[in-house]
Amino acid sequence: xxxxxxxxxxxxxxxxxxxxxxxxxxxxxxxxxxxxxxxxxxxxxxxxxxxxxxxxxxxxxxxxxxxxxxxxxxxxxxxxxxxxxxxxxxxxxxxxxxxxxxxxxxxxxxxxxxxxxxxxxxxxxxxxxxxxxxxxxxxxxxxxxxxxxxxxxxxxxxxxxxxxxxxxxxxxxxxxxxxxxxxxxxxxxxxxxxxxxxxxxxxxxxxxxxxxxxxxxxxxxxxxxxxxxxxxxxxxxxxxxxxxxxxxxxxxxxxxxxxxxxxxxxxxxxxxxxxxxxxxxxxxxxxxxxxxxxxxxxxxxxxxxxxxxxxxxxxxxxxxxxxxxxxxxxxxxxxxxxxxxxxxxxxxxxxxxxxxxxxxxxxxxxxxxxxxxxxxxxxxxxxxxxxxxxxxxxxxxxxxxxxxxxxxxxxxxxxxxxxxxxxxxxxxxxxxxxxxxxxxxxxxxxxxxxxxxxxxxxxxxxxxxxxxxxxxxxxxxxxxxxxxxxxxxxxxxxxxxxxxxxxxxxxxxxxxxxxxxxxxxxxxxxxxxxxxxxxxxxxxxxxxxxxxxxxxxxxxxxxxxxxxxxxxxxxxxxxxxxxxxxxxxxxxxxxxxxxxxxxxxxxxxxxxxxxxxxxxxxxxxxxxxxxxxxxxxxxxxxxxxxxxxxxxxxxxxxxxxxxxxxxxxxxxxxxxxxxxxxxxxxxxxxxxxxxxxxxxxxxxxxxxxxxxxxxxxxxxxxxxxxxxxxxxxxxxxxxxxxxxxxxxxxxxxxxxxxxxxxxxxxxxxxxxxxxxxxxxxxxxxxxxxxxxxxxxxxxxxxxxxxxxxxxxxxxxxxxxxxxxxxxxxxx
Numbered sequence: 166x167x168x169x170x171x172x173x174x175x176x177x178x179x180x181x182x183x184x185x186x187x188x189x190x191x192x193x194x195x196x197x198x199x200x201x202x203x204x205x206x207x208x209x210x211x212x213x214x215x216x217x218x219x220x221x222x223x224x225x226x227x228x229x230x231x232x233x234x235x236x237x238x239x240x241x242x243x244x245x246x247x248x249x250x251x252x253x254x255x256x257x258x259x260x261x262x263x264x265x266x267x268x269x270x271x272x273x274x275x276x277x278x279x280x281x282x283x284x285x286x287x288x289x290x291x292x293x294x295x296x297x298x299x300x301x302x303x304x305x306x307x308x309x310x311x312x313x314x315x316x317x318x319x320x321x322x323x324x325x326x327x328x329x330x331x332x333x334x335x336x337x338x339x340x341x342x343x344x345x346x347x348x349x350x351x352x353x354x355x356x357x358x359x360x361x362x363x364x365x366x367x368x369x370x371x372x373x374x375x376x377x378x379x380x381x382x383x384x385x386x387x388x389x390x391x392x393x394x395x396x397x398x399x400x401x402x403x404x405x406x407x408x409x410x411x412x413x414x415x416x417x418x419x420x421x422x423x424x425x426x427x428x429x430x431x432x433x434x435x436x437x438x439x440x441x442x443x444x445x446x447x448x449x450x451x452x453x454x455x456x457x458x459x460x461x462x463x464x465x466x467x468x469x470x471x472x473x474x475x476x477x478x479x480x481x482x483x484x485x486x487x488x489x490x491x492x493x494x495x496x497x498x499x500x501x502x503x504x505x506x507x508x509x510x511x512x513x514x515x516x517x518x519x520x521x522x523x524x525x526x527x528x529x530x531x532x533x534x535x536x537x538x539x540x541x542x543x544x545x546x547x548x549x550x551x552x553x554x555x556x557x558x559x560x561x562x563x564x565x566x567x568x569x570x571x572x573x574x575x576x577x578x579x580x581x582x583x584x585x586x587x588x589x590x591x592x593x594x595x596x597x598x599x600x601x602x603x604x605x606x607x608x609x610x611x612x613x614x615x616x617x618x619x620x621x622x623x624x625x626x627x628x629x630x631x632x633x634x635x636x637x638x639x640x641x642x643x644x645x646x647x648x649x650x651x652x653x654x655x656x657x658x659x660x661x662x663x664x665x666x667x668x669x670x671x672x673x674x675x676x677x678x679x680x681x682x683x684x685x686x687x688x689x690x691x692x693x694x695x696x697x698x699x700x701x702x703x704x705x706x707x708x709x710x711x712x713x714x715x716x717x718x719x720x721x722x723x724x725x726x727x728x729x730x731x732x733x734x735x736x737x738x739x740x741x742x743x744x745x746x747x748x749x750x751x752x753x754x755x756x757x758x759x760x761x762x763x764x765x766x767x768x769x770x771x772x773x774x775x776x777x778x779x780x781x782x783x784x785x786x787x788x789x790x791x792x793x794x795x796x797x798x799x800x801x802x803x804x805x806x807x808x809x810x811x812x813x814x815x816x817x818x819x820x821x822x823x824x825x826x827x828x829x830x831x832x833x834x835x836x837x838x839x840x841x842x843x844x845x846x847x848x849x850x851x852x853x854x855x856x857x858x859x860x861x862x863x864x865x866x867x868x869x870x871x872x873x874x875x876x877x878x879x880x881x882x883x884x885x886x887x888x889x890x891x892x893x894x895x896x897x898x899x900x901x902x903x904x905x906x907x908x909x910x911x912x913x914x915x916x917x918x919x920x921x922x923x924x925x926x927x928x929x930x931x932x933x934x935x936x937x938x939x940x941x942x943x944x945x946x947x948x949x950x951x952x953x954x955x956x957x958x959x960x961x962x963x964x965x966x967x968x969x970x971x972x973x974x975x976x977x978x979x980x981x982x983x984x985x986x987x988x989x990x991x992x
Contacts, residue, residue, distance in 0.1 A: 172224050175248040179266040187261065188253035192223040200278040203298060204255040205234065207348075209968050210269035213961075217244060217325065219296070221285055224249040230325055234303060237336040238329045244309065246321040258350060270968040272348035275302040282306075295328070301349045302341055305332030332545070334490055337712075338368070343728055346967040370487035372408055372440045377548035378417050379444075379479075381556040385685040387522040387539050393493060394518045394525050397536040397556055398476055399456035400448035401465075401674045405433050405475070407441040416674040428470045432512040436503065443500075444479035445515065455534065458651060458670035459607070465673065471511075477504065478515035478538075481546050492543035493553075522557060530559035562653040563683045564672050565596055568625055569643040570615050579608035580615070583650065584641060585663065586625045587682045593625040596661070596682075599652050602668030614671070618644035628662055647677050708800050715754035715804075718935040721959065726931060727799045729959040734792035736966065737929040739978075741795075743812045745775065745786040747924045748798060749805035751933045759933055761807075763787070770797040779816055788813065804933040807924035810880070811873065818873035819880050822984070823925045824888070825915035826865045829900075829908030834953050840898055840912045841865050845945060847891060851987030856977045857945060858928050859954045861938035866925060870980045877921040883984045884916035886991045928974075931959050941965075944973035 173190030182189050204225070206216040215233040218225035228244035235242060255276060261268045277300035281288065288294035292311030298304055306328035313322040327333050334341075402417040403426070412430045414423045423430060426447065433443070449464050449472050451457035464472050480500040481489050488496050497517070504514045518525045522539045529537050536558035544553035565585035573581035582600035586593050603611065624646045649672040655665035711724035730737070751759045764784035765774040771794030774785040789795055789806070798806075810819035824844060828837050841857060844867050848855045855869045871880070885901075891914065892901035900908045903915075918925050926932065928942045938955030939962040957965055 172222070172249050173251055176250055179248070181265065184262050185265045186259055187257055188251055190224075190249075190251040191253075193252040194223065201280065202252065202255055202276070203279040203300065204276040205274045205300075205303070206257070207233075207272045207274040207346075207964075207967065208267065208269060209964070210261075210267050213964055215274060216247075216271075218250060218255070219279055219285075220252060221289075223252065225252055225254060226289070228309070228323060228325065233342045234307075234325060234327075235336055236303075236327050236332065236334040236339065236341050238327045238333050240336055241324040241326040244323040244325040246323060256350075258348060272968055273350050274347075275300045275349055277301060277303075292323075302345050303332075305330045338490070340728075343732065343963070346732065346963050348967065351970060367486040367488050367491055369485055370482075371485075372406070372442070372482060375415075375419055376404055376406070376442050376481060377419075378402060378404055379547050379554055380417075380550045381538060381540075381554035382550060382552050383683045383685045384555045384557060387555060387557065391542040392522060393497065393540045393542050394522050395478060395515050395538045395540070396518065396529065396534060397538050397558070398446040398448045398515075399458045399535045399669075400446045400461055400476075403445055403447045403475060405429075405441075405443040405445070407433065407436075407438045407443070409439060410434070418674070418676060418679075420674070422465075425465050425468070426470050426473060426475075429473065429475050429511055432475070432509060435509075436507055436512075438483070438503075440482065440484055441480070442482040443477050444481060445475050445477040447473050447475050449473055462670050462673065474511055474513055476513050476515040479546060489546035491545065493540055493546070494542045496546065526557045526559070535559060535562065558685075560653050561656065562651065562669070564649050564651050564675055564680050566593070566646045566677045566680050567615065567644060567648040567650060568593075568595065568623055568646055569641045570611070571640050571642065572612075573608060576605075576608075578612060579605060580611040581608075583611070583668070584623075585650075585652065585666075586646060587680050588678065589682060593646060594661075595623075595625045595628045597628070597658075597663040597666065599650075599654075599663065599666035599668050601666075602652075607668075611671075614648055615642070615644050618647060620645055628660055649673075649675050649677050649680055713754070715751070716935060716937050717754070717756060719937065719958070719960070721937055723799075723802075726804065726937070726959060727796055729931065729963060730799045731792060731796050732963045733929050733966065734795055737795065737806070737927065738790070738792065740928045741789045741806060741808060743790065743814065744788065744808040745779070745811075745813065745816070746789055746809070746927075747807040748787065748803045749807065749933055750802050751804045752802045755804070755933045755935055755937065759804075762803075769801050769803075770794065772798060775813060779813070804931055804937075806927045806930045808927045809922070809924055810919060811877070815873040817876050817921070819875075819877055819919065820871055820873040822869040822871055822880055822884055823918050824867040824869075824884065825860070825918055825925065826867065827908075827913045827915050828863055829905060829911050829913065831910040832912060836898070837865060837912065837954070838949055841867060841948065842945075843895065843898070844891070844914065847887065848987075851887070851984075851990050853982055853984070853987055854976075854980055856942065856974050857948055858940055858942040859938070859951065859956055860926065861930070861932035861940040861955055861957075862934055863954050865948075865954055866940070868977070870977055870982065872981050872983050874983055877919065880984065881916065881919040883988055883991070884919045887987070888914040888916045890991060929962070942972075942974045947973060 172192060176190040180187055202220040204218045208214055208216050215230045217228045217230050217234065227247050227250050229247050230242055230244045232242045258272050260270055277298060279299065280297045282295040282297065285294060294309045295306065297306055308326055308328055310324045312324055404415045406413045406415065412433045413421060414426045414429060416422055447461065448456040449461040451460055461473065464470055477500060480496050480503070483499060501514060508514060522537060525537050536556060539555040539557060541553040547553065565587055567583050568586040569584040571581045573579040582598045584598050585596045587596055620643050623643045651669040651672050653667045653669055654663040658664050708724055708727050711722065713723045714720055715723050715726060748762045749759060750762055751757060763786065764780065765787060766784060771791050773788045773790060775788055777785050780786045789798065810821050810823060811817065812820060826837060826840055826844065845855055848869060853869050855867050858866045858868060860866055889901045892899045898911060900911045900913050903913060917923060926940050928940055930940050932938045932940065936955055937959045939957045939959060941957050941962060
């Protein structure tokens with residue numbers, strides 16, 4: 166075993182490896198790990214912070230980032246450099262025992278590879294390091310800048326911030342820490358589709374007059390990651406602009422082809438959009454059902470656009486919202502909803518292909534297709550060439566500029582070959598010739614296009630001094646380099662000429678000045694967030710007055726509440742599902758007027774109205790069974806969710822009993838904990854298992870699951886008898902009657918919540934009180950470690966959940982018990 170090296174001496178000195186599960190510090194050989202690694206660990210010790218680590222020289226250079234990284238370039242977060250960590254620490258998750266250095270819970274929040282933009286050692290020594298991250302949550306350019314002077318004792322203080330690029334996002338629109346709080350190892354990521362006036366990351370914006378499309382990079386292979394794969398159509402790129410009743414169609418270079426593609430205009434208008442930019446590709450199919458570029462060009466030239474099909478694959482703008490900052494996955498979801506049931510012979514959705522890119526490329530080649538498009542699922546829409554859109558081709562194929570031509574032997578009205586070129590560093594270079602791939606009609610068409618362009622001398626120098634290969638001197642006809650054609654070929658020769666070239670089509674949609682040689686490259690690894698489970702991803706919900714402060718004591722806003730509820734939907738919904746619900750609404754926030762809504766009095770999207778027979782004489786009761794309904798309720802200023810003790814299927818027979826420990830004036834947290842334990846002991850004596858949860862306010866709730874056999878009156882009578890017994894046995898601590906004066910220094914155990922139609926605030930619900938505490942399920946063992954009944958708030962609860970690896974109420978859901986034994990013992 167390698168002995169601990171000097172760089173990790175401080176790390177090893179701070180830890181007792183007989184007590185902590187953290188790995189011992191040894192310097193790793195560089196060859197063992199491949200690309201430079203980075204990791205960000207979320208660490209709740211005395212406080213929550215993030216540990217940012219970059220591999221260099223066999224160790225992980227480390228910084229503690231108290232507020233965590235931010236995608237907003239305007240936010241510069243403090244990063245305190247700490248001791249180097251071993252590379253084995255990159256996989257560490259778990260508990261650091263109490264009494265050990267950094268005691269607390271650690272998860273791997275993000276990880277991947279990193280690339281310094283210059284010499285990393287020199288940058289660290291100088292105090293400025295610019296680098297690229299390829300993580301599962303973070304990507305793009307970042308910078309670390311030391312703010313302490315070299316001679317200062319605090320020289321370990323740095324700033325970490327995002328550089329401006331396609332991955333930058335304003336924190337007011339998207340907070341990556343809130344949106345993706347979980348481990349990338351232990352739990353699936355939650356990727357909220359929440360929107361502020363539109364989906365998350367969208368901006369209110371006027372429809373632009375022009376839009377430059379995103380272009381793909383040719384690669385030889387695709388790295389691991391979360392990719393969306395589509396067919397690569399053998400067609401022309403087209404963007405559709407909808408502005409009221411006007412539909413215009415543009416090429417990739419901004420040329421208006423609305424007249425050339427006139428039959429597509431009514432097909433797009435039929436979508437009923439008011440404002441939008443749609444991105445896609447037009448194709449014409451051949452007799453075998455494959456896209457044919459030559460037939461497409463003929464359809465355009467002959468004004469027979471009725472055969473053209475527009476395949477849509479992106480939605481950069483919709484309504485009054487700029488969607489380009491949204492991840493592709495979200496944009497495609499909106500596009501799929503838009504086209505659902507509206508596709509026709511001329512307007513189609515580009516389908517995603519479900520398999521590995523390499524496998525799909527092989528299948529595409531066997532089918533005679535051009536290749537596949539591979540797009541990063543969580544990437545924004547970026548005008549111009551990008552590496553988040555990649556293209557894999559079945560054969561080498563690209564556009565070339567026509568430099569000249571020769572005539573076909575024995576046919577003076579037909580082209581025999583085309584002499585080709587491309588631009589490189591502003592210089593036009595020869596690329597050889599193509600003499601196959603067209604029929605007689607196309608040969609005549611080419612000649613007709615080229616004759617008016619003839620010039621005396623070639624616009625490019627020959628590839629070999631003094632001559633053009635395989636051409637008789639004087640047989641070449643030179644032309645102005647303006648016509649563009651697409652050519653497939655087998656390879657480039659050593660002297661940079663095409664081998665086995667085959668003509669495919671004339672390209673009327675691309676100017677000659679943009680034709681360069683395409684070089685396939687190995688794509689860099691890209692961030693690949695795992696998709697969230699479907700039941701935690703709400704449909705897009707418009708949040709009005711999102712920045713309004715609803716709790717002046719903390720500055721928490723309406724959007725913070727909505728984001729909280731979306732992030733905890735998978736935990737909260739099991740406590741709401743199939744139960745009648747009461748909604749506490751607070752339009753003016755926690756310090757304004759509040760009111761309960763128990764019945765259907767105005768629609769809230771997704772909130773169910775129950776059978777009127779369940780509430781005779783009243784409007785229908787309400788229920789929430791989906792994340793969409795949960796978020797829509799929060800948008801309508803619902804802060805608290807209260808539920809019945811019975812489910813809809815057994816509305817008259819409760820499946821739980823709730824005891825609310827309500828402390829009177831002068832009762833401290835320690836006394837409340839003691840009262841909760843005494844209540845637990847009493848229930849155990851009565852043969853009943855119970856589970857605690859904080860109320861999010863002042864008290865504690867003790868919840869007893871029941872098999873639904875007895876009615877509300879019987880369960881309430883039992884709970885009342887239990888409370889009265891405890892008040893008789895321990896009168897110094899408990900009272901069985903309401904009223905603040907009668908419970909000064911004592912605790913009232915509220916049993917009234919067990920009557921018919923009575924409710925209790927649901928687990929994980931926020932509270933409409935200053936601080937906005939959360940009602941949190943906990944274990945009996947955990948309860949004494951808490952600071953109070955409002956230990957968690959909507960600002961801290963989700964981070965706490967991200968560090969949990971088990972449900973303290975896991976047995977609650979499967980416990981079967983009744984009050985029969987307890988009734989006998991109380992009597």
